[in-house]
Amino acid sequence: MTTVQGKIQTLREELRQHNYRYYVLDEPSISDFDFDVKLKQLQELELKHPEFADPNSPTQRVGGQVTKNFNTVTHKNRMYSLDNSYSKEDILDWEKRIQKILGDVVLEFTCELKYDGASINLSYENGKFLKAVTRGDGFMGDDVTANVKTIRSIPLVLRGEKMTSFDIRGEIILPLDGFEQMNKDRIEAGEDPYRNPRNTASGSLKLQDSAEVANRPLDCLLYQVVAEKNPFPTHYETLSHAASLGFKVPKTIKLCKNIDEIIEFLEFWDHKRHELPYETDGVVIKVNSLHYQEELGYTAKAPRWALAYKFKAEQASTILNKVTYQVGRTGAITPVANLEPVELAGTIVKRASLHNADQIEKLDLRLKDTVYVEKGGEIIPKIVGIYLAQRGMDTEPIQYITHCPDCGTELQRKEGDAKHYCPNEFGCPTQITGRIQHYISRKAMNIDGLGAESVELLFKNGLINNFADLYDLSPDQIIPLERMAEKSALNMVNGIEASKKIPFEKVLFALGIRFVGETVAKKLARHYKNIDSLMQSSYEELILVDEIGERIAESIIHFFSDQGNRLLIDRLKNYGLNLSIDEALFADQTEILKGKVFVVSGVFQILSRNELKKSIEDNGGKVTGSISKKTSFIIAGDNMGPSKKEKAESLGIPMISEQDYLTMLQ
Numbered sequence: 001m002t003t004v005q006g007k008i009q010t011l012r013e014e015l016r017q018h019n020y021r022y023y024v025l026d027e028p029s030i031s032d033f034d035f036d037v038k039l040k041q042l043q044e045l046e047l048k049h050p051e052f053a054d055p056n057s058p059t060q061r062v063g064g065q066v067t068k069n070f071n072t073v074t075h076k077n078r079m080y081s082l083d084n085s086y087s088k089e090d091i092l093d094w095e096k097r098i099q100k101i102l103g104d105v106v107l108e109f110t111c112e113l114k115y116d117g118a119s120i121n122l123s124y125e126n127g128k129f130l131k132a133v134t135r136g137d138g139f140m141g142d143d144v145t146a147n148v149k150t151i152r153s154i155p156l157v158l159r160g161e162k163m164t165s166f167d168i169r170g171e172i173i174l175p176l177d178g179f180e181q182m183n184k185d186r187i188e189a190g191e192d193p194y195r196n197p198r199n200t201a202s203g204s205l206k207l208q209d210s211a212e213v214a215n216r217p218l219d220c221l222l223y224q225v226v227a228e229k230n231p232f233p234t235h236y237e238t239l240s241h242a243a244s245l246g247f248k249v250p251k252t253i254k255l256c257k258n259i260d261e262i263i264e265f266l267e268f269w270d271h272k273r274h275e276l277p278y279e280t281d282g283v284v285i286k287v288n289s290l291h292y293q294e295e296l297g298y299t300a301k302a303p304r305w306a307l308a309y310k311f312k313a314e315q316a317s318t319i320l321n322k323v324t325y326q327v328g329r330t331g332a333i334t335p336v337a338n339l340e341p342v343e344l345a346g347t348i349v350k351r352a353s354l355h356n357a358d359q360i361e362k363l364d365l366r367l368k369d370t371v372y373v374e375k376g377g378e379i380i381p382k383i384v385g386i387y388l389a390q391r392g393m394d395t396e397p398i399q400y401i402t403h404c405p406d407c408g409t410e411l412q413r414k415e416g417d418a419k420h421y422c423p424n425e426f427g428c429p430t431q432i433t434g435r436i437q438h439y440i441s442r443k444a445m446n447i448d449g450l451g452a453e454s455v456e457l458l459f460k461n462g463l464i465n466n467f468a469d470l471y472d473l474s475p476d477q478i479i480p481l482e483r484m485a486e487k488s489a490l491n492m493v494n495g496i497e498a499s500k501k502i503p504f505e506k507v508l509f510a511l512g513i514r515f516v517g518e519t520v521a522k523k524l525a526r527h528y529k530n531i532d533s534l535m536q537s538s539y540e541e542l543i544l545v546d547e548i549g550e551r552i553a554e555s556i557i558h559f560f561s562d563q564g565n566r567l568l569i570d571r572l573k574n575y576g577l578n579l580s581i582d583e584a585l586f587a588d589q590t591e592i593l594k595g596k597v598f599v600v601s602g603v604f605q606i607l608s609r610n611e612l613k614k615s616i617e618d619n620g621g622k623v624t625g626s627i628s629k630k631t632s633f634i635i636a637g638d639n640m641g642p643s644k645k646e647k648a649e650s651l652g653i654p655m656i657s658e659q660d661y662l663t664m665l666q
């Protein structure tokens with residue numbers, strides 16, 4: 001090693017150590033000035049000797065890289081949401097549910113604060129920071145590596161060898177004092193202050209200039225390790241180890257032996273949280289054993305092994321001025337409360353959701369009432385009550401609309417439906433543009449170069465009336481429109497053209513059939529393989545498909561029985577869109593296990609648990625979490641819980657080995 005290279009390495013090592021002491025441990029051992037001198041030395045050496053460049057050098061923290069478009073990246077492991085709870089009863093119910101699945105075992109829990117920021121997935125390889133991706137929709141997020149690298153408390157090189165390649169998840173936050181300082185600076189510069197730390201933190205991740213991000217006092221608090229090979233048996237030990245690797249894992253995490261200890265934690269932090277240097281809106285309770293976490297698995301939305309507990313939200317009172325009505329793409333009407341602006345948990349609230357007519361009635365709401373608004377997890381706050389003592393003579397009853405605010409058609413309300421609908425499906429402007437906007441949206445056809453506003457513009461100018469019309473658009477029709485130029489017109493047409501390659505399941509979702517969300521669309525695509533067999537399917541056949549209930553089946557039949565919709569699909573077909581699945585993707589799939597229900601329990605030798613589950617599903621079988629009379633087989637690995645074994649025996653359900661299963665497949 002040359003002396004220069006040695007010098008560079010020593011400086012990097014020293015600076016890393018100081019960074020860690022300052023930003024993670026909060027125990028600096030040199031002055032800022034000395035730190036800057038060393039950093040400068042390193043910068044100069046690196047400039048003179050580009051052959052020793054390293055993307056994870058401490059000099060890379062200052063940023064400077066400009067990102068115009070953030071790449072979309074698919075998460076290796078989905079980033080789930082959390083189920084919420086609001087009371088001790090909710091927590092007891094949760095415990096009962098998981099005990100039932102696991103068969104009454106002794107459980108330990110961890111309690112962590114729920115940090116309020118933007119979630120992030122950090123990937124490490126061979127002890128080095130590789131990539132940072134936002135949560136996005138949970139399946140895919142944005143690659144914000146360049147920006148995240150500037151956050152000093154995130155290690156770029158790890159301090160240990162036990163775990164070197166893994167993902168770790170956390171929350172990027174803006175501590176309150178840093179946030180206040182940023183606002184002071186803004187006010188001095190004559191700019192509007194930011195509204196709240198959380199939005200500012202997540203907005204920071206999407207700044208184009210990483211040097212600007214480097215100037216913001218962001219921090220990252222870690223809460224979960226996702227590793228193929230994890231030498232630790234519990235969540236708590238894994239996180240403790242992560243802390244020793246250099247990550248900032250808040251010390252507020254606590255191991256709890258029972259629900260009483262959990263409740264104690266909640267009560268303690270309900271008061272104490274106001275003294276924390278950052279915002280928190282709750283606590284996350286997790287099953288500590290990673291083995292039991294695996295046994296419990298996930299629902300469609302959240303892990304079964306974790307539960308968020310929300311602190312009682314902050315409330316504010318204000319006056320209800322007016323109720324306005326929004327029309328959705330399916331024609332559903334949503335009443336919206338227009339409020340006298342009021343500050344609530346750091347944001348100014350002007351509107352609150354009212355859901356439907358019943359809710360207005362239930363609350364006995366009147367115009368000019370003083371109402372309590374509360375902010376839950378949702379972005380739009382809700383009205384939770386009325387200050388009746390304050391009700392004056394000037395309040396007026398709310399007359400719920402009888403006709404569509406958009407097209408004037410008389411509204412309908414079907415039996416059992418809480419919402420009113422505008423039945424003018426093909427003539428109501430908001431419904432028409434809403435459907436097209438859904439079609440082009442990110443989770444559906446993800447059309448670049450075409451946004452919600454352009455859809456309205458194209459519609460107003462009579463160029464489109466439905467999503468199939470998009471494929472007939474030509475640049476010279478678009479260019480003359482206001483705010484359009486040749487480049488944007490070309491981008492739009494190219495984006496539309498590119499959507500012809502989008503896979504069938506997304507097209508199916510994009511059609512906007514009521515109740516057919518992303519997951520259902522996937523199920524239908526896999527089952528029916530192409531649009532024709534789906535369209536020919538009867539109601540009776542539909543409800544036999546896994547996870548398709550009466551409501552969904554009815555809606556599908558209703559959609560395809562419409563002549564207009566059939567015409568649209570014919571047109572999509574002619575334009576060359578994917579209306580059948582790519583068979584190659586399903587080549588390994590069979591129906592051998594059709595009708596069989598499996599429970600997978602324990603640790604396996606040949607396949608991982610996930611591979612085993614996937615294999616069952618790929619071959620037409622179903623995997624469930626708990627043993628019941630409906631279970632056909634239990635695939636038992638090592639360390640299967642004794643109570644599960646007992647239950648299986650008492651119900652007489654065959655227990656087979658991994659090898660037996662593989663033989664069954666042949």
Ligand code: AMP
Pocket residue numbers: 080081082083112113114115116118119120135170171223284308377
């Ligand atoms: P929600 O978005 O309300 O469903 O809550 C789920 C989100 O809570 C996750 O995506 C995390 O980003 C965030 N979160 C904050 N603190 C924690 C924690 N200690 N454990 C797990 N998730 C957390």
Ligand code: ZN
Pocket residue numbers: 327404405406407408409422423424428429
């Ligand atoms: Zn209407």
